[in-house]
Amino acid sequence: MKKQALLALSLILAGCGRNIRTAEDVTPGNAKETCLNWKYGATDIRIQTGKITKELVDRWVARTKYDLTNGKPRIIITHIDNRTDMVISNDMIRGIIEHVAVEDGRVAMVVGDTKDEQELDTWLKKITKDPKYAKKSRVDNNEAQAPQFLAKIRIVKAMTEQKRYDIEEYLMTLTLYDLETQQIIDSATDILRKKVQI
């Protein structure tokens, strides 16, 4: 009896070890019970970028009636503005965004990593010499060249503390700018809601 009690106690104690912290995707509409890393990382960025890209391209194609056989529109992301408290590797985000664009198949994405006007100027200079693409974001009728846009990504975080977990919301916004005027053309936002164990 004593031995059995000791064995039971040791089993209970062994079960009280540590676990690597995880989070659950509780975003309405997303796949249920997806286990995520508690930190904002690659999987989250992939989910959000995929949704945003689809939304923006769908909307743009519907509005402009652009024929994709003329060439893929190109989005040049000049700045990723991370306003969260999570470290995000620039190389990782660049890889994910470019991969998402390849998966979507209707758009090409290029990611720059500086934010100053100097870089924008460099891009503009480069672009004007590039014969493959149009010099502007708008497409005229019967023009057989693909348009391109400047874009910025901003990620912000909101947190609600609960007793046993935190609800963390990551809001990703992708804003498209006109290449010539740098005025906003369109913007899409996605919210990822994570239930993070404390």
Next chain:
Amino acid sequence: MFYLCMLLLLCSCSHYYQDAAAQLRDGCFEEAEKKLSKADQHYTVSNEAALLLLSRAMVYFQSGQHEKSSKEFEKALDAIDYYKQNSLPEIAGQTLIQDSIAAYAPPPFEESLARFYQALAFLHLRQEENAAATVYYLENHSEQNPLTSYLLALLFERRGDASNAQVLYSRLQVKPPSGNVLLVHHRGVAPQKKSQIAKTSIVSAAILETILHVKDVKPALSTLAGVPVPVLCNTVRPTYALKIDNHYQHPTISYDIAKAAEAHLDKEMPWTAARAAARLLIRRGLVASTKEDYQPLMDIAMLISNIATQADTRSWTMLPSCIDFYHLNLNPGRHQVQVGKQTVTITVQKDLNVIEIFQPSSDNIFTQEIS
């Protein structure tokens, strides 16, 4: 017998991270890195993973390998997050055997310093947003220190978030600064812990034995060994006097790590003492519950155990004793920085410059400047 062997094995474990810290202070970066090769394992494998990773991240940081350093700090922070969770089997092991049987969970002040160093590494890599993110995390989740708050305020200001920067500056009671140079002076060596028998525990044990004797319980010698507790040994800290181009400078903000370590030890002491007392009483109970003929033998065994039991003396030994943070406005070009009797030359560029001065002792100084 198994119990005794385990105890002796624990006591014989060499503290390789302390050797690595000594090598780091002498500037032997490669040797220090080799000593910490165990950090290659996944952090769930080793109980001292957090300590190993923090130590290796610091070796990379001081040797100027900032890319590696920022990644190693990230791993260390994951390990800290993992080992922060309480584990009942470990608490039981600490009560029965000794405190250092448990995994090393760095105290909050060490976590905030890990984030401070990671932010500095990101600044060296020109990743200001990641630098801001790592110190911003402390605002929501953990203990901040003046250095992390100041750095966050500065980074908020640089990205045009003046209102939040102002909130942090007013919390620190400093005026919003202007300057192109961040000079971080890492002074001295953080106090090391050592195991010491609490004298009061010997007196208490003697009183306990007297009471037990009155109640016709045979006295035991093992109890009189007392209980070990960790104490801090302060080291001599080099003076803070720092001259730039022959002008004395006062730090914009300072953080006394020795004081923070002392405060943490004081806070933890009731729990440490309670666990040690419980351990002593359990061992005393074992002696009392043994058959009378074997009691002297058990008493000797427990005496050896009590003498061999050490307090948990692990800490991030590579930290300095104090960090002085200077936010200066210097013209681009070369400048002379005089620290104590030694002088180093720094080169300042137009944009934000981060310059590190490491001074483990008065006569040992080395710098790192990335601009």
